[in-house]
Amino acid sequence: MKITRTSTYIPLILLFFLFSKQVHSQNQEFPQNYFRSPVDFQMTLSGNFAELRNNHFHSGIDIRTFTTGKKVYAIANGFVSRIKISAGGYGNAIYIDHPNGYTSVYAHLDHFNNEIEEFVQSYQYKNNSFEFDLQLEQNQIPIKKGSIIAFSGNTGSSAGPHLHFEIRNTKSEHPLNPLLFGFKIKDTKAPKIVNLYIYPLDTASNVNGINSRQQFPVTYYNNAYHLKGDPKIKLLGNIGFALQTNDYMDNTWGKCGIFDLKMTINDTLISNFSFKEFSFDESIYINSHIDYELSKTEKKRIHKSYREPNNQLSIYSKMANNGIYYFSKNSNYKIDFLVSDANKNTSKLRFYAKGNEVEKHFPPAKFDVLMDYKKENIFKKNDLEVKFPINSFYSVIPFTYSMEPSSNFLSDVHHIHNENIPVNEYYTLSIKPKFIPKGKSDQLFIARINKSGNITYEGGVYFDSTLKTKTRYFGNFAVDIDTIPPVIKARTNFKLKSLSGQKSIRFTITDDLTGINSYEGFIDDKWVLFKYDAKNNLLYYNFDRKRLVPNKDHKLLIKISDKVQNETVFTTHFFW
Numbered sequence: 199m200k201i202t203r204t205s206t207y208i209p210l211i212l213l214f215f216l217f218s219k220q221v222h223s224q225n226q227e228f229p230q231n232y233f234r235s236p237v238d239f240q241m242t243l244s245g246n247f248a249e250l251r252n253n254h255f256h257s258g259i260d261i262r263t264f265t266t267g268k269k270v271y272a273i274a275n276g277f278v279s280r281i282k283i284s285a286g287g288y289g290n291a292i293y294i295d296h297p298n299g300y301t302s303v304y305a306h307l308d309h310f311n312n313e314i315e316e317f318v319q320s321y322q323y324k325n326n327s328f329e330f331d332l333q334l335e336q337n338q339i340p341i342k343k344g345s346i347i348a349f350s351g352n353t354g355s356s357a358g359p360h361l362h363f364e365i366r367n368t369k370s371e372h373p374l375n376p377l378l379f380g381f382k383i384k385d386t387k388a389p390k391i392v393n394l395y396i397y398p399l400d401t402a403s404n405v406n407g408i409n410s411r412q413q414f415p416v417t418y419y420n421n422a423y424h425l426k427g428d429p430k431i432k433l434l435g436n437i438g439f440a441l442q443t444n445d446y447m448d449n450t451w452g453k454c455g456i457f458d459l460k461m462t463i464n465d466t467l468i469s470n471f472s473f474k475e476f477s478f479d480e481s482i483y484i485n486s487h488i489d490y491e492l493s494k495t496e497k498k499r500i501h502k503s504y505r506e507p508n509n510q511l512s513i514y515s516k517m518a519n520n521g522i523y524y525f526s527k528n529s530n531y532k533i534d535f536l537v538s539d540a541n542k543n544t545s546k547l548r549f550y551a552k553g554n555e556v557e558k559h560f561p562p563a564k565f566d567v568l569m570d571y572k573k574e575n576i577f578k579k580n581d582l583e584v585k586f587p588i589n590s591f592y593s594v595i596p597f598t599y600s601m602e603p604s605s606n607f608l609s610d611v612h613h614i615h616n617e618n619i620p621v622n623e624y625y626t627l628s629i630k631p632k633f634i635p636k637g638k639s640d641q642l643f644i645a646r647i648n649k650s651g652n653i654t655y656e657g658g659v660y661f662d663s664t665l666k667t668k669t670r671y672f673g674n675f676a677v678d679i680d681t682i683p684p685v686i687k688a689r690t691n692f693k694l695k696s697l698s699g700q701k702s703i704r705f706t707i708t709d710d711l712t713g714i715n716s717y718e719g720f721i722d723d724k725w726v727l728f729k730y731d732a733k734n735n736l737l738y739y740n741f742d743r744k745r746l747v748p749n750k751d752h753k754l755l756i757k758i759s760d761k762v763q764n765e766t767v768f769t770t771h772f773f774w
Contacts (some may be wrong), residue, residue, distance in 0.1 A: 200581035218265035227474075230380035231238035232298060233273040236345060240433045241383045242450045244360055247375040247540075248473030249455035249471060249512075250499035251401040254481040257373035258303065262450065268357050273302050278347075281318060282331045285354070290361065291319060293366055294341050303364035308351025313340060319727065323745070324474040325618030326718075326725045327336025355733060360554045367475070374475045375457070377540035384448040384602040388473040388543040389456050391416045391423045391535070395489065395500060395688060396433070399522060401560045403435025409560040411489070416547060433525040438504035440489060441547070445539045452651075457540040460520070464535050469503045471513040476703050483511045484585040485590040485620035494618045503535075506592040508571045508622070529553040537771035565596030571622075590623045607676035608632060611647065617673035627656070631665060631677040641714055641762040646671060646676040653678065654705040655712045655761060683764035684709040686756060689736075696750070696773045704738040705756065705768070711762035720755045721746060728756070741774060748774060 217334070236239060245260035272294055280293035281299065288305035292314065295301050309315055311520040317339065342345060352359045365376045377383065386756055394414040396405045405412040415426040425431075439461060445454040458472040484508040491497045504521030505514060525531065535547040567573040571591040577584050580601050600613045608631040629644060643668045644658040657667040665677050690697070697703070707714060707730075717737055719728035726746070728739045737756070746752070756768040 210348055212336060228374070228378050228380075229298060230559050233302075233365075233379055233381070234271065235381060236271055236273050236302070236304060236361065237263075237350075238271065239271060240289040240449075241381065243383065243447055243454060244358075244450060244452040246445070246729050247373070247377060247445075248452040248457075248476065249453075250330075250484065250501075253485065255476055255484050256455065257476075257478070257599055258305075258362050258377050260452075261361040261363055262452075263350040263359050263361055264438065265483070266349070266351045268350040268361070269346050270304055270307065270350055270361060272341045272347050273343050274298070274343045276302075277286045277337050278332070278334050278341060279336075280333050281314070283318065283322070284329050284354060285730040286355045286416045288309075289356060290348070290351065292348060292353075295336075295345070299364040299368050300374075301368045301371075303362075303366060304351050305354040305364075306351055306360065307348040307363035310348045310351065311346050314347065317629055322727050323725070328717075328727060328729050333408040335560065335704070343660075353514075353731070357462075369663075370477070372475045372477050375473060375540060375757065377457075378474065384544065385541040386405050387538060388545045389443050389445040389539055390418075390751075391441055391443045391537060391538045391545055392608045393498075393500070394425060394547065394549070395440040395442070396431070396491075396533075397438040397440070397504075399438050399504075400434040402557075403431075403437060404433075404558050404560075405437070406430075406432050407554065407556065407558060409558070411492075415550075423545060425547075425549045425631070429547065431551040432554035433531070435523050436526060437525050438502060438522055439533070439535075440500045440502040441535060441537065442498055442500040443545075444536050454539075456501070456537050458536075459501055459503065460516075460535075460536040461533070461771075462532055463523055465532070465534075466518075467516055468518050469514070470516040471511075472515065473513060476511070476513060480511055481507050483592075483623060485622070487511060487513075488600050489618040490616040508589060508592045525553050527555050530676045538579060542657055563596055564598070567598050568594040569597045571595070580612070581594050581609060582614075583626075583628040586621075587623050589624065590621055590625055592620065592622060595619070604644060605675060606641065607645065607678050608634065608675035611674055611676045613674050615672040617648070617671065619672055621670050621672060624670050626666060627669050627675060628664050628666045629675065629677050630663055635679065638681065641679050641681055641764070643667075643680060644669075645676055645760055648675060653711065662742075670767055673684065678711075680711040680762045680764060682709075682711060683766040684758040685712060685757055686766050686768045686769070688770075692770045694772075694774055698774055700741070700774075702738050703754070703772075704736065706735050707737045707758050708735050709758075709760040714758065715761040715763075716757075716759045718757045720757075721752050723753070723755075746774070750774075 217477050242260050242262050249256040275297045276294045276296040277293040283290045290307040291305040293303050300336040325634045352362045363375050396412050398404050398409050416423050417426040439698050445456050460470045486506045505517050531551045538544040601610045609629050639660045642660050644656045646654040646656050656669050658665040685708045687706040719726050728737050730737050752774050754770050759765040
């Protein structure tokens, strides 16, 4: 029977109605008036919950502050349960447990209120460490709703001033979607759909006669999305789909993530996922949810509506046959996508396909060995050994390996499968070097080499003539050596007669090969708190009248080491 566009309008309306009921019921799972805003201005976002990031889903919302120093408020009564200070990641972060079973998280902070700041610095001086991760006892630092707990910043791996804010389930520690808790954030814009991707998933399947991923640009008119140019699509065999889609909010240009995606074929729901919550343990499965190769080669992160067999994400509420649909010869198909944000703004894409009448069988790709994700896999060849634990892959891998001699490294370069295929679990990588400079075995490391020849440090421990490490990547690997110590460059002018007019002592510290591992500063032979801003290569000490005697000459010593223990020492004197 011929399918017409008018005959299927009512089922699409029904699908939209069912989605609206679903979102309403999900919102009712969470308290709507319990929490106040963490800021005292109208919230606009530069990032939202479950946005697709590198190797993880975004676990909160990013509130735009435009500058540092904005007041950050406790969203409810509770107590500080955790404080974490790090040079990267969340930077300065504070966690507050609330009596209703939720934990709020505030990250990339510039500094804390006076009470918490004094507690943090006392702990740092007691342990001679800038970075720490501390669990606090209940009511050790009680917090009242609406009290100022900190001031917004740009610390850690933040790309610009903002407040990263989360709500977690205290018991499970799962991050929950803050947009389901009733915060007033204006959002009247529906998600945008940019591209459709169609995948033939075996050697007997094809898209318009082609056995590889095909892209179809999407355009918007008549209050819905359509495939640009209304192309004819012929499909045969096991087929998967994916969408490049982003959400946008009012008063901001930032791309955000979607909340819910549904796919129906001939009015039957095939796949559905939504981002209400997830666990940190499963966040790495994002590399299976997206098209990892497309992310690496074109910087596009897209949502698949089908699932690989070892994708264990909990976000999927419906995955008939893992979202894979079998298209038969000469049959007619209507495919609908419904994409929505947490505020129920919805976009629709509909297109039609026909079962291809021409069957084609494509030759399988060449490989060295098939690796089953359900088993441990060991591969040995030349001077290389790799051990993959169970669940290392998202599907069966047709594993490939090759090797080429190199005069630039201390071993051959080993090409381990394909860098555009994701690895789920850390695996053990062992390489025997061809030679080692005398007395330098502690400075060896395994390098991962990209197509441009740039090196990433992958670690390594030398034992029994072999360098061994753990990695989560396929790609090109070789043994390298780092004999160059870190570089320390003073930003402060120590030639000045006095630094009494200065607020801080500042250095740029860099290490171009293995990276900075540790840093320490001493004044008058006593450890002092040097803070490290890793993204800006900045090491600095703020003069502290409580701990440093003023109006005298002081001796300064800085020690910096890299990840293979090359060390640089800087010494000088100054008056303050």
